Amino acid sequence: MDIKITVREVAGIIKGEVDGDPEAVLNGFSKIEGATAGTITFLSNPAYEQFLYSTGATAVIVAKDFKPSSKVATTLIRVENPYASVAVLLEKFSPRQHPQPGVHAMSVISETAVCGKDLSAGAFTYVGKNTKIGNNVVLYPQVFIGDNCEIGNDTVLYPGVKVMASCKVGSFCTIHSGCVIGSDGFGFAPTDTANYRKVPQTGNVIIEDYVEIGANTTIDRATLGSTTIRRGVKLDNLIQIAHNVEIGANTVIAAQSGVSGSTKVGENCMIGGQVGIVGHITIADGVKIAAQSGIASSIEEKESIIQGSPAFDIGKYRRSYAAFKNLSDLLSRVNELEKKVNSDVKTEKKK
Amino acid sequence: MDIKITVREVAGIIKGEVDGDPEAVLNGFSKIEGATAGTITFLSNPAYEQFLYSTGATAVIVAKDFKPSSKVATTLIRVENPYASVAVLLEKFSPRQHPQPGVHAMSVISETAVCGKDLSAGAFTYVGKNTKIGNNVVLYPQVFIGDNCEIGNDTVLYPGVKVMASCKVGSFCTIHSGCVIGSDGFGFAPTDTANYRKVPQTGNVIIEDYVEIGANTTIDRATLGSTTIRRGVKLDNLIQIAHNVEIGANTVIAAQSGVSGSTKVGENCMIGGQVGIVGHITIADGVKIAAQSGIASSIEEKESIIQGSPAFDIGKYRRSYAAFKNLSDLLSRVNELEKKVNSDVKTEKKK
C-alpha cells in the first residue's frame, strides 16, 4: 500500500464504522506490535489485544462488538470480520505481481498443447503433449506439466511445480513451489518371494476450482479412477495425499498432515498440522481434528472435534491427558491404597 | 485397458478359475464401488466386500477361497492373490508411457558423462561430469544428476529429481518427482562460542536395485561411507532418511516417516506413516511399526509389532490406550477409594 488514503476511505471499502479520526491519512500496513504512525493494522486474534493499547498505528481494524479493556489512543475501524477486511485491503493495495504474459524462449511448450490467451510461461518450463491450458494462466519458471493435462483459467503454478501426465487442475487455483501433483500412489503387492510387485497407478488427480496447495505438498494419482481435491480446499505445505483419496469442498488442512489411500474426507473439515489419517475410512463433514492426532477409524458424527492418536472426543482427551500428567502419582496412590486395604483385610481376617 | 478381451483370456493370464460367464467381454478396469458393465475390478481388502453384491462390473477378481456372504450377480475370477493379479493385468494393459529415447536439445549432458543405449533425457535435465548412466534410462525433464554418479539400467527419474554428486542408484529403480538423493547429512559440532561448526558430509548415498522412492522424499549422504538403501526397498512420499542410515532389503516405509542418523533398519520391515526413529539404533528384520510411533531404542526381537511414542508391544499399547481413554474416570475412582479407605482406617482406629 504505497499510497495515501484516509481512514474514511478505508472504512468505505471494508464497510466499517470509524471510532476516532476519519481524516487521518494512511500510507501502509503494519503488524500491531511495533507499528509506526501512518500505518493501519488489525486485531483479530485476542492474544494480541495487549498490543492495541500501545500500538503506534494510526488506525486499527477491530470487530464490530470489540470492547477495549483500557484506553485506546488510535482510531478504530469496526467491521464484521477484521481478518477478512484485511484480506480485502491487501488484495486491493498489495496485489501479487505475477510475471507478465509471454512465453519465454527457453521454455518448451509441446506443439500439440492448446494454450488460452495471455499465458505466462517462464524460463525452463515444460508443457507436455495434448495438454490444455486456460486463459490468464501463470506458469512461473521451472514448472513441469506432463502430457494430456488440463489447467483451468486464472490458475497460478509457482516455480518447480510438477503436474504429472493426465492430471487436471481447475480454475483460480494456486499451487506453490515444489508441489507434486500426480506422483504414483504407493501400491505394491507382496509376492511369494518376500519382495513386492508394483501395482501400476493408472488413474489421475483432479483438482477442482479455487483450490490452494502449499509448497512441497505431494498428491498421488489414483490406482484406478481419480484422487480428488474438491472446490475451495486449502492445503498447507508438506502435506501427503495418497492415491484415491477425496478431500471434500472447503476443507482446510494444516502443514505436514497426511491422508492415506482411498480415505474420503468430508466438506468444511478443519484438520490441524501433523495429523495422520489411515486409509479406507470416511471423515464426516465439518469435523475438526487437533494437531498431531491420528485417525484410525471412520468419524461418522458431523462437526465432531477430536484429538489423540488414535483420536477421540477432544474434551475427554484433554481430561485423560490432564490425568496422564500425574500418572506416576496416581500409581503411587494406588500402591498406597493396596497396602492399606490389604493390611485392613489382614486385620479383618485376624479379627 | 483399451482393448476387448474375454473373462476366459484374463483368467488365463492371471491363472484364475472362472466362476460365472467365461465369454463375457471386458474393455477396462474400474473400482468396485461405482463400476460399470464391461469392466473388471477386484476385491482384496475385506472392507470393500459390501460393494461386491451391487457392483456393476462384469467380472471381479477375488481370492481363491473367498466365500460370498450373499448372492453375487457378477462373474468371479478366483486367484491366489487378487492384488498381485491386478498388478499383472495393469502392467500388461495400462503400462506407463514414458518419454521416448532421445536427448533434448535443451538438456545438458556433460561431455565426460558415459550414457548407455536408448537414454531419454528431457528438457532442462542436467547430467554432471564423469557420471555413468546405464541402458534404457529415463530422465524426465528438469532432473539433476551431479558429478561422478552412477545410474543403473532401466531406472526412471521423474521430473525434478536431484541426485547429488557421487551417489549411486541401481537398476530398475523408480524415483518420483522432487526427491533429493545425497543432500548433506545434518552434522554440526557445538563450539565454545555457542554456535556450530559444520561437519563436512563426505560420503554418498547408495541405492540398490528395484528400489522405489516417493515424491519429495529426502535421503542424506553419509558423513563418512554411505547411506544405503538395500534392494527392493519401497519408500513413500516425504520421508526423511538421515546420514549413514541403512534400510534393509524389501523394507517398506509409509509417507512422512523419518529415520535418524546411523540407524540400521532390518529387512522386510513394515513401517507406518509419520513414524520417527532415533539415531544410532538397530531394528530387527521383519519388525512392524504402527503409524505415528516413535522408536527410541533398538528393537532386537524379529517380527515384533509395536506402537506408541516411545513404542512397545502393540497389544499392550492398545490395552494401555483403552485405559487412557477413561483415565479421568480412573482418577475419580481412586479419589473415591481413598476417601472410603481413609474413612475406614479412621473407623478402624476409632474402634
Place this chain on the structure above:
Amino acid sequence: MDIKITVREVAGIIKGEVDGDPEAVLNGFSKIEGATAGTITFLSNPAYEQFLYSTGATAVIVAKDFKPSSKVATTLIRVENPYASVAVLLEKFSPRQHPQPGVHAMSVISETAVCGKDLSAGAFTYVGKNTKIGNNVVLYPQVFIGDNCEIGNDTVLYPGVKVMASCKVGSFCTIHSGCVIGSDGFGFAPTDTANYRKVPQTGNVIIEDYVEIGANTTIDRATLGSTTIRRGVKLDNLIQIAHNVEIGANTVIAAQSGVSGSTKVGENCMIGGQVGIVGHITIADGVKIAAQSGIASSIEEKESIIQGSPAFDIGKYRRSYAAFKNLSDLLSRVNELEKKVNSDVKTEKKK
C-alpha cells in the same frame, strides 16, 4: 583425504596429544566399525566405544579424558572435542567441490540483477529482476531466485532451491536442494458462504548469516513484515516454518518439525524431529524439545527440557509414560481394590 600424513601432523592440526605411534602414516578417513589400516576415525558417541577395541583404524580421535575400559591396539589422538576435530580435518582434506565460477549459457540472469564477483550460476538457473547477489555465490543448476531478492556473499544454493520474490538470504548460508523460501503463508479468512478468502501474503523471509537449511524444507513469507531466521540457525530436511515465525540465533531443529504462524522460538534451542509447535506463542532461549512433542503454549522457562503432546517436563513425562505402559494393570488393580473396599464396607455395615 587422498594424501599421506602422519599421526603427528594430524595431531598438530587439531591440537591433540598422541597416545601411541606418532609416525604412523594415514591416508584416509573411516567409520570406527569396519575401519581398515591406514585410516583415521573418531569416537564421540559412547555407544560406539565397543568398536574401539577391535577397530582396524591406525588412529582414533578421542576425548582428552577418555579412559578405555579394555586394551586398545590403535594409536589415540586426544582432543577437547573429537567431533569438532573431525569437522576441522574433513574441511581441510575433503572440502566440497562446488562448480567453478561462471554463468552457464542456458541460465537466465535478469539484466537488472546485480551480481558480485566469481558467481557460479548453473544451467537452467533463473535470477529475477533487481536481485542483488554477493561475491563467491554458488547457484547450482535449476535454482530459482525471484525479483528483488538479496543473496549474501559466499552462500551456496543447491539444485532446485527456490527463493521467491523479495526474500533475503545472508552470507555464508547453505540451502539444500528443493528448499522453498518465501512461499505464501497459509492465511485464509472464513467468509459467510462457508468458503475462504485468501489473505494476501505481502511480507517476505529474511535469513541471516551462517544459516543452513535442509532439503525440501519450506519457509513461508510473512503476511506483513518478515518471517525471520536468525544468524547461525540450522534447519534439517522437510521442516515447515510458517508465516511471521522468528527462529532465534543458533537454534537447531531436526527433520520434519513444524512451527506455526507468528511463533517466536528463542536462541540456542534444540528441537527434535517431528515436533509441532502451535502458532502465536513464545519459546524461551535454550529450551530443548524431545522428538515428536507438541507444544501448545508458550515455554517461559529458559533451558527447560520437555516432552509429550502437549509437552511438559521431560522427567515427569517419562514417569507418566512408564506408568502408562502398565495402565491396564493399574486399571485391574483399581477394579480389584474397589471390590475389596466395597465388600469391606459391606462387611463393616453388616457388623
